[in-house]
Amino acid sequence: MSINSNSQYETTNMNTMITNAETDPWCLLEDGFHEQDQLISEDVFSLGNGQIEQRANLEEFYSGKTILGSYIPGIYYPEDTKRSIWKNGDAGTTVNAPNWTGIIIRLNEEKLDLATWEIQNFKRILNMREGFLERTFEAISLKGHQIQVSVKRFLSMAETEVGAIHYSVKSLNFEGRISFMPILDGDLKDQLQDRNEPIWNVLQTKTQSDVAHLWMQTRHTDFHVCQALTYALYKNNELLNFVPTKIEKEKIAGFSIGTDVKKNDTVYLNKYVSILNSQNHPRNELTELACVLARASRQKGWKKLMEEHTAVWTGKWNDSGISDDGGDETQRIIRYKLFRNYQGLDSNDETQRDCQLISSRF
Numbered sequence: 001m002s003i004n005s006n007s008q009y010e011t012t013n014m015n016t017m018i019t020n021a022e023t024d025p026w027c028l029l030e031d032g033f034h035e036q037d038q039l040i041s042e043d044v045f046s047l048g049n050g051q052i053e054q055r056a057n058l059e060e061f062y063s064g065k066t067i068l069g070s071y072i073p074g075i076y077y078p079e080d081t082k083r084s085i086w087k088n089g090d091a092g093t094t095v096n097a098p099n100w101t102g103i104i105i106r107l108n109e110e111k112l113d114l115a116t117w118e119i120q121n122f123k124r125i126l127n128m129r130e131g132f133l134e135r136t137f138e139a140i141s142l143k144g145h146q147i148q149v150s151v152k153r154f155l156s157m158a159e160t161e162v163g164a165i166h167y168s169v170k171s172l173n174f175e176g177r178i179s180f181m182p183i184l185d186g187d188l189k190d191q192l193q194d195r196n197e198p199i200w201n202v203l204q205t206k207t208q209s210d211v212a213h214l215w216m217q218t219r220h221t222d223f224h225v226c227q228a229l230t231y232a233l234y235k236n237n238e239l240l241n242f243v244p245t246k247i248e249k250e251k252i253a254g255f256s257i258g259t260d261v262k263k264n265d266t267v268y269l270n271k272y273v274s275i276l277n278s279q280n281h282p283r284n285e286l287t288e289l290a291c292v293l294a295r296a297s298r299q300k301g302w303k304k305l306m307e308e309h310t311a312v313w314t315g316k317w318n319d320s321g322i323s324d325d326g327g328d329e330t331q332r333i334i335r336y337k338l339f340r341n342y343q344g345l346d347s348n349d350e351t352q353r354d355c356q357l358i359s360s361r362f
Helices: 007-019 035-044 283-320 329-343 348-360
Strands: 027-031 103-107 118-127 132-140 146-155 162-171 176-185 200-207 212-218 224-235 245-248 252-261 266-277
Touching: 027 035, 103 162, 162 176, 162 283, 176 212, 176 224, 176 266, 200 245, 200 252, 212 245, 212 252, 212 283, 224 252, 224 283, 252 266, 266 283, 283 329
Parallel strands: none
Antiparallel strands: 027 118, 103 176, 118 132, 132 146, 146 162, 162 266, 176 252, 200 212, 212 224, 224 266, 245 252
C-alpha cells in the first residue's frame, strides 16, 4: 500500500529533492523551507514501520496548507467515502488516525508557526540508513525573538507500536518562558473525505500525572485505536522534574510544560507515544496496555530506543545487498524505494517497477 499511489508524481518530485542532496548517499535533503511544496515534502519524507504510517507533517502548529496523516494498515472505512489519491485498501479507504506527532511551541504567548515567522537555514533530512526524519532551522517571531530548532522523529522498527520525537529549542536572543504542549489530537479534519458524519467516535480522553491517552473507535467498521503519550523535558541537558498542566478535552489529551530561559539556553522535549489497535489487542485492554508501553518507552529512554531501532535497519540493509558507498543519484533513488518498501509504504511490485523506471532514466 503506497502513501502516494501516483508513482510518476512521487518519483518526479522525489528527484527534485535528490537534485539538492548532499554527498551522503543514505540521505535525502530538502534545503530551504518552501511553503508551496509542503504537501509534496510531507509525502516524500514519510515514515513507517509496517504497523504505523506517518506523513512528514510538522510537529509544531502550522497555519499553512498541510495534510495531517497518520495511518494504521488494516483500519479502513466503507467505500462510500471519497476515494483518496493515496490511501486505498481492498475493503475500503484507510482512514486518517488521530495525530500523535503534535507539539505546540510557545515563546511566552507567541506560538511558533512556520507559515508566519521568518524561517532561516531550514533543512529537512530523511536518513535512510538509520530510519529517522530530521529538521533543523532558525526562526524569528513577529516580536523579533530568535530561536534555533532541531527535531528528530522515528517510528520504531524494533517496538513497532512506538513512535518517538526529540524536539530541541535553543534561545538565540530570547529571554522568557519556552513552553511545550505535547498532545494526542483526535479532532480530525480529513481533507480527503466528504462524509457529513465523523469517521471516529471518541471513547475516552484521560490525562494522569505522567501519561495521557486517547481512545477512539471508527464508526460502522468498529476498529479501536488507543494512543498514549509520556515525555521527558530537559534544560541544558538536565532533566526537569515538576508538575505539568494537564490537558484533557473531548478529543485532545496531553500536557503543557515549560521553563524560563535566557540567551543560549537549550530546552528539549522527548515525546514517547504508544499506538495500539484492536487488530492486535483486546478492546477492553487497549488503554491499560497503551499506558504501560508509553511508560516503558520513557523508562527505556531516547538513546536506547534509537539504538534498537537502528539495529533493525542495519540488519535489513546488510541483507539487502545494497552497496554501502555509491553516492550517485541512481543509487540514492534505489535506496529510497527500498526504504519505503521496508517500512511498508510501498508494495514489492511498486518498488521493483519504480526502481526499473528510475534506472532507465539515468
